[in-house]
Structures are given as structure tokens and as C-alpha cells.
Amino acid sequence: MNTSLKNDRFLRALRRESVDTTPIWVMRQAGRYLPEYRATRERAGSFMGLAQNPEFACEVTLQPLARFDLDAAILFSDILTIPDAMGLGLSFAQSEGPQFARTVRSAADIARLAVPDMDGELRYVMDAVRLIRKELAGRVPLIGFSGSPWTLACYMVEGGGSRDFATLKAMCWNEPTLAHRLLEVLARSVTAYLSAQAAAGAQALMVFDTWGGLLGPAPFREFSLRYMAQIVAGLKQVAHARELPVILFSKGANAQLAAMADTGCAALGVDWTVDLDDARRAVAGKVALQGNLDPAILLASPEVIRREARAVLDSYGPHPGHVFNLGHGITPEVDPEHVQVLVDEVHTYGRMPRTK
Amino acid sequence: MNTSLKNDRFLRALRRESVDTTPIWVMRQAGRYLPEYRATRERAGSFMGLAQNPEFACEVTLQPLARFDLDAAILFSDILTIPDAMGLGLSFAQSEGPQFARTVRSAADIARLAVPDMDGELRYVMDAVRLIRKELAGRVPLIGFSGSPWTLACYMVEGGGSRDFATLKAMCWNEPTLAHRLLEVLARSVTAYLSAQAAAGAQALMVFDTWGGLLGPAPFREFSLRYMAQIVAGLKQVAHARELPVILFSKGANAQLAAMADTGCAALGVDWTVDLDDARRAVAGKVALQGNLDPAILLASPEVIRREARAVLDSYGPHPGHVFNLGHGITPEVDPEHVQVLVDEVHTYGRMPRTK
Numbered sequence: 001m002n003t004s005l006k007n008d009r010f011l012r013a014l015r016r017e018s019v020d021t022t023p024i025w026v027m028r029q030a031g032r033y034l035p036e037y038r039a040t041r042e043r044a045g046s047f048m049g050l051a052q053n054p055e056f057a058c059e060v061t062l063q064p065l066a067r068f069d070l071d072a073a074i075l076f077s078d079i080l081t082i083p084d085a086m087g088l089g090l091s092f093a094q095s096e097g098p099q100f101a102r103t104v105r106s107a108a109d110i111a112r113l114a115v116p117d118m119d120g121e122l123r124y125v126m127d128a129v130r131l132i133r134k135e136l137a138g139r140v141p142l143i144g145f146s147g148s149p150w151t152l153a154c155y156m157v158e159g160g161g162s163r164d165f166a167t168l169k170a171m172c173w174n175e176p177t178l179a180h181r182l183l184e185v186l187a188r189s190v191t192a193y194l195s196a197q198a199a200a201g202a203q204a205l206m207v208f209d210t211w212g213g214l215l216g217p218a219p220f221r222e223f224s225l226r227y228m229a230q231i232v233a234g235l236k237q238v239a240h241a242r243e244l245p246v247i248l249f250s251k252g253a254n255a256q257l258a259a260m261a262d263t264g265c266a267a268l269g270v271d272w273t274v275d276l277d278d279a280r281r282a283v284a285g286k287v288a289l290q291g292n293l294d295p296a297i298l299l300a301s302p303e304v305i306r307r308e309a310r311a312v313l314d315s316y317g318p319h320p321g322h323v324f325n326l327g328h329g330i331t332p333e334v335d336p337e338h339v340q341v342l343v344d345e346v347h348t349y350g351r352m353p354r355t356k
Numbered sequence: 357m358n359t360s361l362k363n364d365r366f367l368r369a370l371r372r373e374s375v376d377t378t379p380i381w382v383m384r385q386a387g388r389y390l391p392e393y394r395a396t397r398e399r400a401g402s403f404m405g406l407a408q409n410p411e412f413a414c415e416v417t418l419q420p421l422a423r424f425d426l427d428a429a430i431l432f433s434d435i436l437t438i439p440d441a442m443g444l445g446l447s448f449a450q451s452e453g454p455q456f457a458r459t460v461r462s463a464a465d466i467a468r469l470a471v472p473d474m475d476g477e478l479r480y481v482m483d484a485v486r487l488i489r490k491e492l493a494g495r496v497p498l499i500g501f502s503g504s505p506w507t508l509a510c511y512m513v514e515g516g517g518s519r520d521f522a523t524l525k526a527m528c529w530n531e532p533t534l535a536h537r538l539l540e541v542l543a544r545s546v547t548a549y550l551s552a553q554a555a556a557g558a559q560a561l562m563v564f565d566t567w568g569g570l571l572g573p574a575p576f577r578e579f580s581l582r583y584m585a586q587i588v589a590g591l592k593q594v595a596h597a598r599e600l601p602v603i604l605f606s607k608g609a610n611a612q613l614a615a616m617a618d619t620g621c622a623a624l625g626v627d628w629t630v631d632l633d634d635a636r637r638a639v640a641g642k643v644a645l646q647g648n649l650d651p652a653i654l655l656a657s658p659e660v661i662r663r664e665a666r667a668v669l670d671s672y673g674p675h676p677g678h679v680f681n682l683g684h685g686i687t688p689e690v691d692p693e694h695v696q697v698l699v700d701e702v703h704t705y706g707r708m709p710r711t712k
Binding site: 164166169170173174213214215216217218219252253254255272273274275278294295296297299300301304308311327331333 | 611653
């Protein structure tokens with residue numbers, strides 16, 4: 001399937017093979033910093049109206065690729081589609097914060113949860129994947145993704161955003177069996193979800209563990225990492241997903257990179273609070289790394305953006321297995337021209353021999 | 357001065373001397389989880405009315421000590437007293453978030469800033485320190501504190517709270533000279549402020565770098581650590597402050613512990629996302645460590661609180677130089693009885709020999 005790809009730098013880097021230059025894509029590259037995204041969003045009426053309509057989702061997925069020479073596309077969707085499909089009623093408040101109509105807190109709440117139907121409630125996601133693949137026509141690979149079980153549980157138990165997600169944490173300490181039951185059904189759901197995205201045409205898969213970094217080392221391994229490892233292992237049991245590289249990204253869990261590299265995933269996302277050379281040493285060549293420019297650098301001048309992009313590339317050094325990205329999603333205030341500057345610099349400087 | 361202390365465990369641990377048991381205090385121990393705090397706050401009318409009145413500040417500082425066998429008191433105040441004294445007009449919105457009437461963004465804004473008068477605008481803080489010392493009557497040591505230059509600058513430039521404080525970051529990338537000028541006047545102000553607190557009777561000093569963890573490694577050293585190091589060095593030039601242990605706490609900057617240990621400070625605060633044994637190895641015995649229980653553990657049952665407190669003590673091991681604390685401030689939802697459980701367990705288990 002990938003043999004027809006016109007640009008396979010991203011997949012080659014994930015496999016730690018040699019590349020002509022460092023591939024780059026940008027977390028949230030289809031987002032509010034683009035006027036054309038805001039226009040489509042306006043037409044869709046709401047964020048969910050945008051995300052749940054395959055034509056709109058395809059349109060915004062492709063928008064950044066029309067502007068920039070990015071090396072991968074990522075499905076436009078939300079990390080909370082699974083709990084929404086489980087019947088929790090997802091909506092987005094004015095400020096873009098997610099909110100659920102129903103929370104999940106008791107044994108009975110958890111018993112009611114079932115793996116959603118990938119041809120039913122979540123069919124719109126698979127339709128979007130199919131449509132995007134068709135429209136991409138092999139230009140670059142398409143990344144499918146999901147929230148991690150821990151991160152989905154954070155929102156489901158809390159009912160929305162939170163600074164510390166203490167409600168789920170308290171469940172983990174006081175009723176660990178309950179928490180594990182919830183995480184278990186979520187891990188099975190995420191595995192089925194990513195597997196269905198693979199079947200629909202996704203060429204790489206990413207798990208966003210946005211709130212894993214809120215946990216201490218031992219609880220991280222017990223409540224977050226364990227279920228991501230289950231997903232990676234589960235995908236290897238599925239014929240059409242087996243070969244797909246999986247990227248895990250636990251923002252802020254930098255002390256856990258070595259443990260995460262042992263899950264069998266292909267790559268780890270890395271935020272900007274560690275140097276890539278330290279991260280590379282921590283994972284001992286077992287996985288590729290994706291990152292890690294501070295998103296706020298894109299608010300700086302082109303000159304500074306170029307300098308800092310080179311610093312990230314130099315920090316990773318001449319080794320195979322680097323996918324350039326930000327350390328977190330791009331923010332709405334960024335000037336799109338600055339993304340052009342970044343992409344150009346990564347592709348130009350990424351071609352040069354580095355000796356570090 | 358300290359010879360008259362009835363309980364000097366905290367100061368001994370900061371000096372990495374032997375102690376009969378592990379000392380404990382709790383960040384934000386004088387806070388909203390205590391009904392008596394809420395009552396005083398009610399009488400004071402507002403948060404600033406509470407913080408700026410030495411009698412009220414003394415009252416709430418002593419409240420947790422009346423309930424729990426804590427090994428240190430910490431001055432009740434706010435981390436943003438310095439910019440308020442610089443004329444920026446600090447207030448707290450309904451949600452307790454800080455807001456400034458004026459922001460600091462231009463060269464002219466920064467040129468207007470001067471080190472506040474410790475006997476003028478900030479005299480209320482020194483009066484509180486003197487009153488608390490008197491009322492404590494040597495029971496436990498009193499900690500004075502300040503926000504770090506970086507953290508003060510975050511709020512001053514942004515004008516209030518933020519998720520990423522990108523306005524200050526953009527200033528750092530685009531106009532580093534301006535950012536350094538701002539941080540410079542703040543470092544001189546913090547040095548004078550902590551020095552004045554020492555003169556008024558504080559027996560240890562802590563610098564809260566709440567937002568240092570938002571910076572990547574190199575910018576952290578340039579814009580945050582450098583100024584904390586300047587403060588530590590500056591305090592060593594002052595006769596009445598020279599001997600006081602200084603604790604630095606940069607939440608989330610765990611990759612920087614080794615660099616922070618080289619500033620000449622006595623101890624580092626550590627959040628709960630790293631194991632204390634790893635943190636101890638990183639600082640190579642140069643400083644004491646303070647931490648690092650996840651504050652959310654206090655929402656769990658007494659049994660879990662005891663188990664997790666023991667896990668923190670075991671992780672630090674039999675070495676000198678541990679002050680038990682949370683990895684971040686205690687939250688308003690905590691049952692005060694749970695703090696009692698924690699303090700008792702730390703003092704009981706802390707007495708036992710550990711071999712790890």
C-alpha cells in the first residue's frame with residue numbers, strides 16, 4: 001500500500017531508516033491558525049459539526065498540505081470521539097473546552113460502557129479516513145489517532161477539562177478495581193478504533209496521552225502506560241494493522257521515556273522540556289523520536305524560528321529516526337507564514353550532514 | 357537565633373544533618389481546605405485584604421500549626437507581592453486567579469520598574485514576618501518566600517494567568533535584551549525582598565518558580581535559573597541572610613535538577629512526576645530535597661495516604677537531607693483529617709531505619 005507513496009520520508013524515519021531530509025508535520029496542523037480552517041469551521045456551525053462530517057474533516061485535513069510541504073497528514077478529529085460514541089454526549093463550550101453531558105463515576109456507569117461500533121457510531125471517522133486517503137492520492141502518508149485510555153478516562157470521570165483531574169485520580173487510589181475496569185474497556189475500544197482506522201487506510205497511528213504527565217512514575221505505569229502497551233500489542237494481532245508504526249505521546253512524562261520505548265511502539269512524541277539528545281539516550285535507539293520545538297517559538301521572528309529549528313535538529317544529531325514536530329499543538333495566534341519558514345528550514349538543514 | 361528553636365528538624369534536614377525523624381510541612385498549608393482559614397478570609401473581605409494585613413496573615417500562618425504537628429511554618433502571603441508593590445495593581449478574580457491592572461510589555465514599561473521599598477510598599481510583609489516569629493515563640497522555624505523572577509515576569513507581561521505565558525516567551529525570543537532587563541530588576545527585587553524577610557526573622561527562604569517548567573532546557577537556564585542563581589549568590593553577600601538555607605522549586609523542570617543544585621542553594625523542591633531516588637542521584641548529594649507526594653493522594657483513604665507516604669520515604673531512602681512535602685500545593689477539597697494522617701505517618705515511619 002505504501003509503495004504508491006510519493007513521499008515516504010515520515011514512514012522511513014519512523015522505521016529508523018535513512019532519509020534524504022528530516023520529515024516534518026505539526027501537531028494540530030489543521031487548526032485555528034489557518035484562516036481557511038476558520039472559514040470551514042464557520043460553515044460547519046460547530047466543532048462537532050466539523051469533526052463529524054467526513055467532507056468537512058477531509059477538507060480541513062488537507063488545508064495545511066495545500067500551503068506547506070508537510071511530510072504527513074493527520075486525520076482531523078477529536079481525541080474524545082470514543083466516549084462520545086459510548087453515549088456520554090460530547091460538546092464544546094465557547095472557549096473550545098470539551099464537556100460531557102454525562103460523567104462516569106460509579107460501577108454501574110462503567111458497566112454500561114461498551115466498545116463502540118466502528119461501522120455505527122464511529123463510522124463517520126472511518127468515512128473521513130477513506131475520503132482523505134482518496135484525496136491525498138499517495139502524496140504523503142495519513143496518520144490516524146486516538147486519545148489514550150488514561151486521557152479519555154480523565155475527561156469521562158471529570159465530565160470535562162480540569163487542572164489536575166483529581167476525580168479520576170481519587171478513583172485510582174480508592175477504587176483501583178473500578179478504575180482498571182474503566183481503562184480496560186477503553187483500551188479495547190482504542191485498539192478497535194485504531195484497527196478500524198488502519199483498515200480504512202491510515203498509514204501510521206498515534207496515541208495522545210495528553211494527561212499522562214499528571215501521574216507519578218508508578219501510577220503512570222499502572223494506569224496509563226500499561227493500557228497503551230496493551231493497545232500496541234493488540235494492534236500487532238491484527239493483520240491490516242500489524243505493520244503500521246504506532247507513536248505514543250505522553251506529554252510531560254519525560255521520566256518515563258525508557259519504559260514507554262519498551263512497549264513495542266515505533267516512536268515516542270517528546271515535548272520541549274527535555275533535550276532530544278537526552279531523550280535519545282534514554283530510549284537507547286529502540287524507537288524513533290518525534291518533536292520537540294516549543295510551540296511558542298512560532299511566535300518569534302523567522303530568524304529565531306530558523307535558529308531554534310536547527311538547534312532541535314542538532315540536538316537529535318546524525319542518527320536515524322527523527323520526525324520533526326512541535327512539542328505540543330500549534331496555537332491559534334501563530335502566523336501561517338511562520339510555519340512555512342519552519343518547514344523550509346527543517347527540510348534544508350535536515351539535508352546537511354551533522355556530526356554531533 | 358536558631359538555638360532557641362524547640363524543633364529544628366526542618367533546618368537540620370536542609371543542612372543534610374541527622375534528624376530523629378523526617379520533618380514535614382505542606383505547601384499552601386495555610387489554605388482553603390481549613391474551615392478556620394475560610395472564616396478568617398471571610399472576615400478579611402478579600403484575598404489581598406487577608407494577605408496585606410499582618411494580623412490576619414499571622415493568624416492564618418499559625419492555623420495549621422494549631423492542628424498538626426508540622427515542622428515548619430511558612431509566611432502567609434502571595435507570590436505576586438513584588439509586582440503589586442511595583443505599582444501594577446494586583447487583584448484576584450472570583451476564581452482566585454491573579455490579575456494585574458497594568459501589564460509590562462514595552463521598554464518604557466520596564467524602565468519604569470524599580471526595586472520596591474521594603475520599609476514602604478512591602479512593609480506589611482516584614483511586619484507579618486516579625487509578628488509570626490513572635491507568636492511562634494521558637495516552636496518551629498518560619499519560612500519566608502518569593503516568586504522567582506521568571507514566574508513574576510510571566511504574570512507581569514501576560515497581565516494574569518495563562519496556559520503557556522506565550523507573551524513573555526515571545527519577548528524572550530524576539531527582544532531578549534528587554535526580557536533580561538525585566539528579569540534583572542526582578543532578581544534584584546527578590547534578593548532585597550528575601551533579605552528583608554531574613555532581617556525580619558525568616559529562618560529559611562524559598563523561591564517558587566511555578567512556571568519554570570514551561571521552558572525548554574536552554575531557555576530555562578537563560579531566563580529562569582540564571583536569575584535564581586543570582587538571588588542565591590546575592591543573599592550570601594548579606595550578613596543576616598548568609599546562613600539561611602534557600603530552597604528553589606521549579607515545578608516541572610525535572611530535567612534541570614542537576615543544574616539547579618549547582619546554584620549554591622540548600623535544597624530543591626521536587627514535584628511528584630519523578631521518583632525521589634532518581635532526583636537524589638541527579639543532584640549527587642549536593643542539596644537536600646523537599647517533596648514529593650502527589651497532592652491528589654490526600655483525596656484518598658487514610659490507608660492509601662499512609663502507604664504512599666511510606667513509598668516517598670522509601671524512595672528517598674536512609675540518606676540525610678529529606679524534607680517531606682507535597683509535590684505541589686494542597687487543594688481546597690482535602691479533608692483536614694487526612695493531613696493529620698499524613699503528618700503522623702511521616703513522623704512515625706520517618707523514625708524507622710531504612711536500608712534501601
